[in-house]
Amino acid sequence: MRQEAADHEDLLAGTGYLLARVGAESRRWWGQMLGEYELTPHQYGVLMALADGAASQQRLSGAIGVDPRNAVPIIDALERRMLLARTADPVDRRRHALTLTPQGRAMVKRLRRAGEDLEDRFLESLGDAERSQLHATLRKLFDAVAGSSPN
Amino acid sequence: MRQEAADHEDLLAGTGYLLARVGAESRRWWGQMLGEYELTPHQYGVLMALADGAASQQRLSGAIGVDPRNAVPIIDALERRMLLARTADPVDRRRHALTLTPQGRAMVKRLRRAGEDLEDRFLESLGDAERSQLHATLRKLFDAVAGSSPN
DNA sequence: TATTGTTATACTCTATAACTATA
DNA sequence: TATAGTTATAGAGTATAACAATA
Numbered sequence: 636m637r638q639e640a641a642d643h644e645d646l647l648a649g650t651g652y653l654l655a656r657v658g659a660e661s662r663r664w665w666g667q668m669l670g671e672y673e674l675t676p677h678q679y680g681v682l683m684a685l686a687d688g689a690a691s692q693q694r695l696s697g698a699i700g701v702d703p704r705n706a707v708p709i710i711d712a713l714e715r716r717m718l719l720a721r722t723a724d725p726v727d728r729r730r731h732a733l734t735l736t737p738q739g740r741a742m743v744k745r746l747r748r749a750g751e752d753l754e755d756r757f758l759e760s761l762g763d764a765e766r767s768q769l770h771a772t773l774r775k776l777f778d779a780v781a782g783s784s785p786n
Numbered sequence: 787m788r789q790e791a792a793d794h795e796d797l798l799a800g801t802g803y804l805l806a807r808v809g810a811e812s813r814r815w816w817g818q819m820l821g822e823y824e825l826t827p828h829q830y831g832v833l834m835a836l837a838d839g840a841a842s843q844q845r846l847s848g849a850i851g852v853d854p855r856n857a858v859p860i861i862d863a864l865e866r867r868m869l870l871a872r873t874a875d876p877v878d879r880r881r882h883a884l885t886l887t888p889q890g891r892a893m894v895k896r897l898r899r900a901g902e903d904l905e906d907r908f909l910e911s912l913g914d915a916e917r918s919q920l921h922a923t924l925r926k927l928f929d930a931v932a933g934s935s936p937n
Numbered sequence: 938t939a940t941t942g943t944t945a946t947a948c949t950c951t952a953t954a955a956c957t958a959t960a
Numbered sequence: 961t962a963t964a965g966t967t968a969t970a971g972a973g974t975a976t977a978a979c980a981a982t983a
Contacts (some may be wrong), residue, residue, distance in 0.1 A: 661809065702953090
């Protein structure tokens with residue numbers, strides 16, 4: 636099942652394609668870990684973003700990189716499990732302020748621990764210098780590219 | 787729409803999460819470019835992998851990172867458009883040998899050009915040294931991690 | 938028995954259009 | 961008229977179970 640990767644080198648020559656593949660693999664690993672908590676990657680994103688402080692659904696959607704329309708069912712699921720609460724924003728009644736419940740905060744703690752373990756295993760083939768170099772480069776790329784279109 | 791990225795820093799602290807996000811963005815850019823040729827990212831993967839030479843559906847599925855069962859409709863679509871051909875393998879009649887048609891090879895040529903352009907724009911915030919460092923690190927990570935499960 | 942390819946199914950992700958209510 | 965949130969829908973991606981033909 637593994638020797639196929641050795642062939643078809645052309646496919647892996649492009650950095651963009653490689654990035655998409657490695658990103659999908661990272662997503663798969665996280666998805667499997669999060670499955671143990673019955674959470675999806677996007678739900679994870681919502682919880683971690685809210686750990687920073689409350690936010691509207693619009694702000695939150697931007698932070699986790701999904702269209703606000705697609706954020707609705709993600710947030711619905713977390714609300715049903717009482718991990719977060721939608722409360723009316725008093726100054727603008729169109730807006731829903733989202734906050735973590737105590738159970739939500741407890742979940743975030745557990746996820747942080749599990750996430751660190753997972754990341755160590757995912758990156759174990761890289762040295763410390765390579766890891767921090769990778770993080771810095773990805774961060775630069777993310778800031779330049781996230782939310783924009785190819786055009 | 788852009789200032790949200792400045793907040794929720796916690797979310798971006800993990801390299802695994804960043805990788806998944808930047809990978810998704812790369813996939814989105816590619817998806818948009820490929821849409822102009824009415825191709826999906828997986829179909830692109832199949833065509834590029836076959837440019838290296840013929841392969842069975844099993845080998846191909848491994849190369850593009852999808853389950854063989856899910857490869858069937860991807861290959862069906864390309865066959866319908868006459869970009870590739872399924873021919874019986876004479877030595878093992880269970881097997882289908884997949885090869886590019888002339889139209890398929892012409893498409894690959896166009897895709898290579900468009901892909902290089904896209905990649906230049908996607909990576910334009912990085913210097914040459916950063917780019918090749920990124921590619922090398924991703925490649926190492928890919929070889930270590932692709933096709934394996936988390937634990 | 939194991940492998941190649943297929944069919945069928947279901948759940949998630951992504952993208953888009955159209956709506957309600959508030960501003 | 962613009963914005964926050966919602967509903968509904970459709971296509972693509974991902975995963976799994978069951979099967980036929982061939983080895």
